[in-house]
Amino acid sequence: MNKNKKVTNAYAYALLKVLEKDVNFQNFSVLVSDLLDFSTLFNTCSSIEEFFSNPIYETKNKKQFLMDFFGFSLSPLIMNFLNLLCDTKRIIYLSSILKLFLRILLKSVNAYIVEIEIPTSESYKLDVKKLNTILSTWFLKNRKETFIESINFPCFKEPIVIFTIKEIPQLLGGFKLNFITESKVIDFSISTKIQQITKVLQY
Template identity: 25%
Template sequence: MSSNLVTSEVLEPYAQALMSVAQSNDLVDRFGEDVSFILSLLDESSELEDFLANPLVNADAKKNVLAQLTSETIHPFVLNFLRVLVDRRRILFLRGVCKQYQSLLRQLRQTVLADVTSAVELNDEQKEAVRQKVVAMTGAQQVELDTRIDPELIGGVIIKVGSQVVDASLRGQLRRIGIRLNSAA
């Protein structure tokens, strides 16, 4: 199944359904927090994701594990949603559905997601400077940063917003200098 087909046929309808429940109950932000919590669980434990995707594990076992891990933290509506995903054998798409919900939430809040890769951890002042740069690039009202560290950059940052890329890293600058020197020779 192609990535776009999975997105349009599976992820979007479930994320839209969750958003619909959230909006009708004025829980959009709460569900956003719950989805972030679920994604952090999946990030912390690849075994959990493997367990949920395993077709040999019965549905009740999956529901019990999800309830044990999340019932104290997430809203009961979201827990019921997870149960529906298990019952419909769509729980293996949990990460994608959660990311799609976050995307819908960003659209609703007129927020853009900026992937920021830096050589070292950015401090609050640097993050704010990146936010301002992204606002200038996109005209968005709000900016959400997804930061990663890549020591191979040597210094600086790479900012990706959709298809736009700003490479302000030392590695990128050295590469551009090398290209200019090669074309001048």
């Protein structure tokens, strides 16, 4: 096991163990929201990642940066964890740690992140009834017990679905479901149907 993977596993599971001691739906939701927002910003703004990975900057400067920009927006648990990574000089592994932590956490509580792609149109209305039918069918077919290294959250009995909406002009109509945590795509977009029909006609 290389050092990157070893450090990532150690800190991701350590954070999960801390969370296990005091978890309910409310702080779980806040935690996941904070981590998703922070991870998105961290991964899309290369200057932030470069700052944390640069050994020229002292630990106190990195911790001060976290406090100035995230001290009032992130939960205390996340802030303490980020400060710990700074103190132990493991902040350079932050991206892989957060990615693994979120994956393990979501599986532990039987949660799914589903990105709904819809057309960019003011007149478009999502077929909620069809969406619910598709999701219900999918969960019935794919539901399974998940147990990861003795991490157990008994307060979560039913699957949790976290939705995000993404507008895609090329879709024309219909919608597409991306199960981010399962690497699964269910496509009901009109653009895909047109492509399928075109391929048949060209055959």
